[in-house]
Structure formats: C-alpha cells, structure tokens
Amino acid sequence: MRAALIVSASAAGLGYEHKTIFFLALGISPDAARRVGFNLKRPRASVGTGDCHMKTGAIIIALFVLLGSFSDAMAKEYIDLSAPTVKRIPLAIGDLTYMGAQPRDTKEAAAISEVKNELSNALSGDLAFSNLFNIIDSRAFIEDPSAGGISETEMFKRARAGGADTYVKGGFLLDREKLTVELRFFDCVEGKQILGKRYTVSSGNPRRLIHYFSDQLYEELTGKKGVFTTKLLFVSNRTGNKEIYLSDYDGRGAVQITRNGSINLSPQWSPDGKKVLYASYKKGWPCLFILDLRTGRDTAVSDKKGINIGGRFSPDGGRLALTLSTKKSPGLFLLDLNTGVYRQLTDNYGIAVSPAWSPDGQRLAYVSDSAGNPHIFMLDLATGETKRLTYDGRYNSSPAWSPDGKTIAFSRSDNGLFNIWTMKPDGSGLTQLTFERDNRSPSWSPDSRYIVFSSESHGVASLYIMLSDGTGLTKLDTGRGSSTSPAWSPFLQ
Amino acid sequence: MKRIIVLFLPIALSLMLAVGCANKLLKENVTSQTATPAEKKSETVPEEGPVGESVTQRNLSGSEVKERGKYASVPGDEGLTRKAEKEGSLYAVHFDFDKYNIRDQDRSVLAEDASWLRKNSVVKVRIEGYCDERGEAEYNVALGDKRARSVKKYLEDLGVDGSRLTTISYGFENPVDKGHGEAAWARNRRAEFKILK
Incomplete structure (x- = not known):
C-alpha cells in the first residue's frame, strides 16, 4: 500500500520540495520515502556526448532549409512562433530502445515494458502538444529493430525518403530504482543532431523526465521556454465532494492536495508557484486559504462573515484581490498579506467577483452585474476608475488576463451554454474560440500560447487545452469524475 | 455529519426508552439547560414522539410552539427540518x-x-x-x-x-x-x- 502511494506521488513529477507535502499528506515522511527507494532528487540533466549542442551557425542554416525563410538572417530560433503561420516540421518519432541486458525474468520484462510505454506516451504527447510538428508514423522505414543498428547517414536518408525532415530517437536503461534515458533530436536535412541529452531520475518518474526534455527541445527550437514541466490545479469531485488536485500540464499524474471532505473551489497559484490559494467551506462557510506546497501548511487568509471567494494573488504576491460580502453585497476588496488590512474597491448594490490582475498589477478585470446582467469591467487601481468592456452576451464571466498582457480570455453565454472568447484589454478584438459543449473557466499557460478550460457535456466536465487562437484542441486525461476550474501554473523551472 | 446524526438519534432514543424514565430525565435536562432569563418558561416534554421534540423544547417559548414549531430546533437534521416545512413552518x-x-x-x-x-x-x-x-x-x-x-x-x-x-x-x-x-x-x-x- 505504501509503495503504491509513493508511486502515485512520484507520478506527479514534482521537485524535491514540492514532493515533501505529498509524502506528508499521505502520512509518509520524506525519510521513509527514501527508505523504500524513492529517489527525492531533481532529474540531472547531463550532456550525453560531445556532439549534443549544435552551433548557432548551423541552427541558422537549418532554419533556412526547414522553413524556407529568407527574411531574417539574424534569427536565432529554429521555429519563429511570431510568424503569422507557424509551419509544422515533419517529424518521425523513433522507437525507444532498451539499452540494458536481457531481462532476467518476466517481472523485470514487464517493468521495462511499462516504463517504455510511459516514456513513449509522454514523448509523443508532448511533441504533438507543442504544435510544432507534423508527426509521421514512420518507425518501420527508419529502423528495423531486428537488424542491429544502422548508420546515421542511412537513418537520415530513410527519414527523408519517408517525408520526415526531423527525427527523434532514444534509449533507456532501468537499474533498480534508477531510470536513465538518452534522447536525441536530429535534423535529417542537414544531417545533424540538434539536441542530445542523457537524464537520470527515479524509476517511478518517467513522464517528468520526458517533460524536462521537451522543455529543452522546445527552447532549442523556438528560443522560448516550454510549458511541459508546468502544472495544473483543478477541482474534481471524484471522491464524492469537490477537492483540489495538482497534475502535470497534460492532466496526468493528478494528486489530491485538499482532503477536508467539504466543498473546495477555484484554486489559484501564487506567482512563485509555491502556494495554492483556494476557497473552501471547511469552516462552515466560504473562506479563503493558502496551502504551502513545500511545507503542507494550510492557513486561513480571509474568513470574514459572509462570503470570502474569488481570491487572486497580485503579480508581486503581496496582495490578494477577493470578493467579500461583509457589507450588504458581494464586492471586491484588496487584502494586504503583510498587514492583513482590507481595502474596499467596489461599492455597488450588485455583485462584483472574479478579479483578474493585469500582469503589471495596475488594473483588475472583473465581473459585475451592475449593468443588469453579468459583464466584464476594468478597474484602474490607481484612479479607481471603472470601464465596461463587454456589451454583448447574456452572461460574461471569469476573465483571465494572458501573462503577456495582450489578451483577456473569458466565458460568455447567450442561451445557457457557455463558450470561451478572447478580447483585447480595451474590449476590442472579440473572438469566439469554442463552439461545442459548455465551456468555462479559461486559464492561460505561462507563455500565453495556450488556454486550459473546463468543458462539460451530459453533466460531466473535462479539462481541455487549446492554442490561444482556438486551434489544437486537446482533451486532457485527468482521471475519474468531473474536472473543473483549472489554473495553469507559472513557469516552475 | 448528517448521517451521524440520523444514526445517532434512534440509538439515543432507544437507550433512553430502555432505562424507562426518558421523560423524567429529559424534563430535568431541559430545565437545567434553560437558565437564561428569556427561556424560563420551558415547555413540558411531550409524552411521546420523536426524541427531536424533547430537544426542541429548551429553545422555544410561547404556548403556540406546540402547534407549528415543535420540530423546529433540532440541530441540522434535514429530515426533521423538512417535516417542519411540511407542517407549515418554513417554506423555500x-x-x-x-x-x-x-x-x-x-x-x-x-x-x-x-x-x-x-x-x-x-x-x-x-x-x-x-x-x-x-x-x-x-x-x-x-x-x-x-x-x-x-x-x-x-x-x-x-x-x-x-x-x-x-x-x-x-x-x-x-x-x-x-x-x-x-x-x-x-x-x-x-x-x-x-x-x-
């Protein structure tokens, strides 16, 4: 039983500090976890061989070859994400080969097979999710597993013949509790290795290792940080009541982080990614709590009479915007976390909820029914001025400001079913992104490239991710029950 | 929590009946718990009925209580609250x-x-x-x-x-x-x- 719990905690793929809480939550001390062989270490990224990093000059050449771009001779990135249309590179994903000796027994063979499946599944998932590649299923024509190895030249030749300009391959070694994986990404046109890495992690954690590699590959190709090691918070009712869960960005490896048997709502990240702010009825009425993911310490931060909901950390982490109903109506307040002093922001008869900070901390987008039905407004914190942003739609809700400050995502309904929309912070540029099911609670990836949201059909809600233009829709596998109110973490690496 | 109460009430009731002096005990209980001036006129515990009624008495005052509010003060028990609604007490x-x-x-x-x-x-x-x-x-x-x-x-x-x-x-x-x-x-x-x- 203990071993099983540890595996599930390790599957969350957290760093050492973050893991501690889960062991504590499960009643296992980190020491005990170590004793049963859990490796509480960050993955070590070590350069495999001397040819791992291609020189910048070669990247530039490859850029011309792959994208046929002649516009920017100084471009550092392999793939220019700011281009109007990002051309997908044809990619072949090779088989991950086992580099160790023949398994001694069927148990060992099964363990190897399971790790291989996890690695392969995570790798193809990450590469597809990146939306950088056109993935070609071409294992057969590149490598014949039965016939020893082939030369790199031959491999590049076969890949190109099969239509793949790039190729990723790897191998792994399982040694007791230690998993070693080598991964290489090739430019088959230039005949060069772009990235080669060898990693070692605990064997319980293959997915995290792949996400780590995917981050590095993404950055190598685009010059931008990858989101593959980021996390999601969400609410699930899988235990019969709504508790908060923490998962990988792809919804996998979900770990329950509240266990109070009450109703828990709208989790949010602290800007440093170390704390979780959430609303809970565990004291009997909706109050706000902060859970420290490193220490497991859970503190009530706002438990005023009435409702305490919709808390959001300011970008500097020093304040919370929140909704209180201590007066006659639910209105917006600022809470200074150092002094504990509240400052009232709105004073309407109606409702003001769901504040979203601008990345510079100067403004709050929020929802108010002061116009008769729910619309999105903007409050300038310095002047106290409010401006109405939406005029259409029967019900506009849950604004989410993209981390780059350029776009606000929100949910809108005309007839009862909600869809995700985006607009500029001045209310212009309205764009509908979803058209099917009932879609709510958008949250941005830290690179502002993706939006995660909950989508409900026949009473069951799942999490979906799409690119910020509405394409690339992917359903996440978060496990049983309804998953709602996702919150995407900041960069954690 | 609700389940605990639902389970607890019949058990408590049967225990009290078993000792054969439920009414007397409850009456004393009620009196001793209604020390605040506003609740001096505590009601006599009814002869029969759900145990919830007896618990009720210490919190109610006025002669009309028996008519319409006799289940009123059972803490947090949904069944009895619903019964109170049904009998014309509090409607949603x-x-x-x-x-x-x-x-x-x-x-x-x-x-x-x-x-x-x-x-x-x-x-x-x-x-x-x-x-x-x-x-x-x-x-x-x-x-x-x-x-x-x-x-x-x-x-x-x-x-x-x-x-x-x-x-x-x-x-x-x-x-x-x-x-x-x-x-x-x-x-x-x-x-x-x-x-x-």
Whole structure:
C-alpha cells in the first residue's frame, strides 16, 4: 500500500520540495520515502556526448532549409512562433530502445515494458502538444529493430525518403530504482543532431523526465521556454465532494492536495508557484486559504462573515484581490498579506467577483452585474476608475488576463451554454474560440500560447487545452469524475 | 455529519426508552439547560414522539410552539427540518435565472415564514442561497449570497429580528434536482431554511 502511494506521488513529477507535502499528506515522511527507494532528487540533466549542442551557425542554416525563410538572417530560433503561420516540421518519432541486458525474468520484462510505454506516451504527447510538428508514423522505414543498428547517414536518408525532415530517437536503461534515458533530436536535412541529452531520475518518474526534455527541445527550437514541466490545479469531485488536485500540464499524474471532505473551489497559484490559494467551506462557510506546497501548511487568509471567494494573488504576491460580502453585497476588496488590512474597491448594490490582475498589477478585470446582467469591467487601481468592456452576451464571466498582457480570455453565454472568447484589454478584438459543449473557466499557460478550460457535456466536465487562437484542441486525461476550474501554473523551472 | 446524526438519534432514543424514565430525565435536562432569563418558561416534554421534540423544547417559548414549531430546533437534521416545512413552518422560495429579487408569488410564502418565525421567537434560522448549474462557481456563490440576503431583508421588513437570521451561499452546489433542463434549474434556484436551534 505504501509503495503504491509513493508511486502515485512520484507520478506527479514534482521537485524535491514540492514532493515533501505529498509524502506528508499521505502520512509518509520524506525519510521513509527514501527508505523504500524513492529517489527525492531533481532529474540531472547531463550532456550525453560531445556532439549534443549544435552551433548557432548551423541552427541558422537549418532554419533556412526547414522553413524556407529568407527574411531574417539574424534569427536565432529554429521555429519563429511570431510568424503569422507557424509551419509544422515533419517529424518521425523513433522507437525507444532498451539499452540494458536481457531481462532476467518476466517481472523485470514487464517493468521495462511499462516504463517504455510511459516514456513513449509522454514523448509523443508532448511533441504533438507543442504544435510544432507534423508527426509521421514512420518507425518501420527508419529502423528495423531486428537488424542491429544502422548508420546515421542511412537513418537520415530513410527519414527523408519517408517525408520526415526531423527525427527523434532514444534509449533507456532501468537499474533498480534508477531510470536513465538518452534522447536525441536530429535534423535529417542537414544531417545533424540538434539536441542530445542523457537524464537520470527515479524509476517511478518517467513522464517528468520526458517533460524536462521537451522543455529543452522546445527552447532549442523556438528560443522560448516550454510549458511541459508546468502544472495544473483543478477541482474534481471524484471522491464524492469537490477537492483540489495538482497534475502535470497534460492532466496526468493528478494528486489530491485538499482532503477536508467539504466543498473546495477555484484554486489559484501564487506567482512563485509555491502556494495554492483556494476557497473552501471547511469552516462552515466560504473562506479563503493558502496551502504551502513545500511545507503542507494550510492557513486561513480571509474568513470574514459572509462570503470570502474569488481570491487572486497580485503579480508581486503581496496582495490578494477577493470578493467579500461583509457589507450588504458581494464586492471586491484588496487584502494586504503583510498587514492583513482590507481595502474596499467596489461599492455597488450588485455583485462584483472574479478579479483578474493585469500582469503589471495596475488594473483588475472583473465581473459585475451592475449593468443588469453579468459583464466584464476594468478597474484602474490607481484612479479607481471603472470601464465596461463587454456589451454583448447574456452572461460574461471569469476573465483571465494572458501573462503577456495582450489578451483577456473569458466565458460568455447567450442561451445557457457557455463558450470561451478572447478580447483585447480595451474590449476590442472579440473572438469566439469554442463552439461545442459548455465551456468555462479559461486559464492561460505561462507563455500565453495556450488556454486550459473546463468543458462539460451530459453533466460531466473535462479539462481541455487549446492554442490561444482556438486551434489544437486537446482533451486532457485527468482521471475519474468531473474536472473543473483549472489554473495553469507559472513557469516552475 | 448528517448521517451521524440520523444514526445517532434512534440509538439515543432507544437507550433512553430502555432505562424507562426518558421523560423524567429529559424534563430535568431541559430545565437545567434553560437558565437564561428569556427561556424560563420551558415547555413540558411531550409524552411521546420523536426524541427531536424533547430537544426542541429548551429553545422555544410561547404556548403556540406546540402547534407549528415543535420540530423546529433540532440541530441540522434535514429530515426533521423538512417535516417542519411540511407542517407549515418554513417554506423555500425560488428565483428567476440570474436574479435575486423576491418574486411576487413568493411574497405570501415569506409572510407565512415570517409569521412562524415571530411565533417561534427563540429559533435561529440559517437562510441558504442556491443557484442552478449554469455559469461560473464564483459568480454563483455571490448570486446565492444575494438571494439569501434578499430573503433575510424581506423577513426583517416583516418584523423578524435579524439577529436570529444568518445567511450562507452554496452557489450551484447541492442541487435538489440533479437534472439539466429548465425544470431542474428552476427548482435549484432557491433560498431554503435550516433551523439551527
């Protein structure tokens, strides 16, 4: 039983500090976890061989070859994400080969097979999710597993013949509790290795290792940080009541982080990614709590009479915007976390909820029914001025400001079913992104490239991710029950 | 929690009956617990009936209690609260989508509720605001809060002491109808009462 719990905690793929809480939550001390062989270490990224990093000059050449771009001779990135249309590179994903000796027994063979499946599944998932590649299923024509190895030249030749300009391959070694994986990404046109890495992690954690590699590959190709090691918070009712869960960005490896048997709502990240702010009825009425993911310490931060909901950390982490109903109506307040002093922001008869900070901390987008039905407004914190942003739609809700400050995502309904929309912070540029099911609670990836949201059909809600233009829709596998109110973490690496 | 109480009550009842002096014990109990000046005139414990009734007595005053409010003060037991509703004590009211004003057809219901509350003058009541499943969790918690407060204000205007009324919002949690159509939504957009003591 203990071993099983540890595996599930390790599957969350957290760093050492973050893991501690889960062991504590499960009643296992980190020491005990170590004793049963859990490796509480960050993955070590070590350069495999001397040819791992291609020189910048070669990247530039490859850029011309792959994208046929002649516009920017100084471009550092392999793939220019700011281009109007990002051309997908044809990619072949090779088989991950086992580099160790023949398994001694069927148990060992099964363990190897399971790790291989996890690695392969995570790798193809990450590469597809990146939306950088056109993935070609071409294992057969590149490598014949039965016939020893082939030369790199031959491999590049076969890949190109099969239509793949790039190729990723790897191998792994399982040694007791230690998993070693080598991964290489090739430019088959230039005949060069772009990235080669060898990693070692605990064997319980293959997915995290792949996400780590995917981050590095993404950055190598685009010059931008990858989101593959980021996390999601969400609410699930899988235990019969709504508790908060923490998962990988792809919804996998979900770990329950509240266990109070009450109703828990709208989790949010602290800007440093170390704390979780959430609303809970565990004291009997909706109050706000902060859970420290490193220490497991859970503190009530706002438990005023009435409702305490919709808390959001300011970008500097020093304040919370929140909704209180201590007066006659639910209105917006600022809470200074150092002094504990509240400052009232709105004073309407109606409702003001769901504040979203601008990345510079100067403004709050929020929802108010002061116009008769729910619309999105903007409050300038310095002047106290409010401006109405939406005029259409029967019900506009849950604004989410993209981390780059350029776009606000929100949910809108005309007839009862909600869809995700985006607009500029001045209310212009309205764009509908979803058209099917009932879609709510958008949250941005830290690179502002993706939006995660909950989508409900026949009473069951799942999490979906799409690119910020509405394409690339992917359903996440978060496990049983309804998953709602996702919150995407900041960069954690 | 509810389950514990439901399980506990019959057990407690049978234990008391078993010792054969339930009424006497309860009566003493009641007297000793009603020391506050406002509750001096504690009621005689009825001969028979659910154990909830006996517990009730220490919290109620006035001769009309037996008529309409005899189950009123059972802490947190939904079954008995429902029974109290059924017997004409406290009725839930409903709301239009995204609205928190009291509808015309619910004014007579709240007048009844107010009348019962004035008679059972020591009963404390929690008004719970609920919404249908549409929209965002946070907005609905705020909306449920407004609904509960509307009812509280309305009862206060009808002469009920506001200090006896607390409010809570559950947003779209705990629907009475788990369906997904307009009929279910209409039932779920409500403010209902839980008798605290």
